[in-house]
Amino acid sequence: MRQPTRWEARVEADPQHSHWYVQRFRTMAAEGADLHGEARLVDAMVGRGSRVLDAGCGPGRVGGELARRGHTVVGVDVDPVLIDAAREDHPDATWLVGDLAELDVGTHGITEPFDVAVCAGNVMTFVAPGTEVEVLRRLGAAVAPAGRVVVGFGAGRGYPFPQFFDDARAAGLRVDVALSTWDLRPLEPDSDFLVAVLSPGGDRGR
Numbered sequence: 001m002r003q004p005t006r007w008e009a010r011v012e013a014d015p016q017h018s019h020w021y022v023q024r025f026r027t028m029a030a031e032g033a034d035l036h037g038e039a040r041l042v043d044a045m046v047g048r049g050s051r052v053l054d055a056g057c058g059p060g061r062v063g064g065e066l067a068r069r070g071h072t073v074v075g076v077d078v079d080p081v082l083i084d085a086a087r088e089d090h091p092d093a094t095w096l097v098g099d100l101a102e103l104d105v106g107t108h109g110i111t112e113p114f115d116v117a118v119c120a121g122n123v124m125t126f127v128a129p130g131t132e133v134e135v136l137r138r139l140g141a142a143v144a145p146a147g148r149v150v151v152g153f154g155a156g157r158g159y160p161f162p163q164f165f166d167d168a169r170a171a172g173l174r175v176d177v178a179l180s181t182w183d184l185r186p187l188e189p190d191s192d193f194l195v196a197v198l199s200p201g202g203d204r205g206r
Contacts (some may be wrong), residue, residue, distance in 0.1 A: 002099060004160070005044040005078050009125040018081035022059045026089070026178070037182040039065035041195075042150060046071070050115040053098055053142050054093075055135075056123030058082045060176035063118075064090030074105060101131035103138040113144040120150075120182075124164065136171035140200045149173060149198040152182060161187075161194050173198040 004012075011017050029035060039062050044051065050071050054063030057075030059082045067073040073093035077083050080098070086095040096108055100123070117139045121124050133155075139149045153159065168175055176199050180191035187194060 002102065003128040003131065005099065005131075006128055007103075007130045008034075009077060010059045010126075013077065015124050018079050022082065022085040025059055025061055026085075035061050038062045038118060038150075038152065039069070041182050041184070042066060042116055042118050043069050043071070045150070045197075046115045047150065048189030050114060053114040053117040053139070054106070055103070055117050055119040055139055056084060056121065056126070057095065058121055060090040060093065060095065063093050063095075067093040074110060076100065076103060076105070100127060100138065102137045103135070103139040103142060105142065112133065113147060114142050115144060115147050117143050117147070117149045118151075120152045122157060124153045125153055125159045132164070133167045133170045136168055136198075137172060139173055140173045140198070143200065145200060147200070148176070150195065151198065152193065152195040155192045155194070161191075164196070168196065168198055172200060172202045 043066060048070055052063065052066050052071045054073055054075035057077045059065050060075055063073040067090060075086055075093055075095045076098045076132045078098065080097050083095045083097050095142040119139060124132060125198060143149060165175060175196060177197040178187040179195040180187045180193055182195055
């Protein structure tokens with residue numbers, strides 16, 4: 001039996017949470033907020049027309065912008081309300097309902113590996129407890145041998161950065177770059193956010 005994610009537990013406690021989340025980002029976009037820092041970084045990492053997996057895509061904020069920039073985007077999220085919003089707001093990408101701990105886009109006929117998988121928006125702190133290594137393993141398996149996995153999340157959310165690095169290595173991922181922001185500032189001991197660029201292939205250290 002599948003273990004519910006932390007996000008699902010939050011929605012169960014507040015059934016309107018997903019709808020609030022969708023409206024929050026629609027309002028921010030309408031007000032002209034810059035919501036595309038993650039997409040800019042990923043866009044700079046890959047060639048034109050690359051294949052992008054938006055893991056934990058929510059309502060499509062990151063993947064939708066990457067699709068607008070000409071990439072082939074597949075987004076996956078466990079929340080059907082968020083996927084419905086992504087399909088409505090960003091029809092140029094493919095949006096799928098699914099748990100990242102069971103990620104297998106091949107069941108949807110998608111067999112070509114991705115050039116990059118991006119997991120932004122604190123997604124790693126919302127997966128089911130104890131599934132972090134499996135989520136990372138599946139993200140690594142979804143990208144090509146020369147592909148990369150980019151993960152970003154904040155401190156103070158129950159998932160310490162050192163534990164993430166240990167989990168990434170346990171999942172067979174090499175830590176290539178560790179940053180504190182999506183605009184490439186270095187990770188410091190007191191940083192309150194982590195952006196990690198990972199590659200398949202085991203431990204290279206930090």
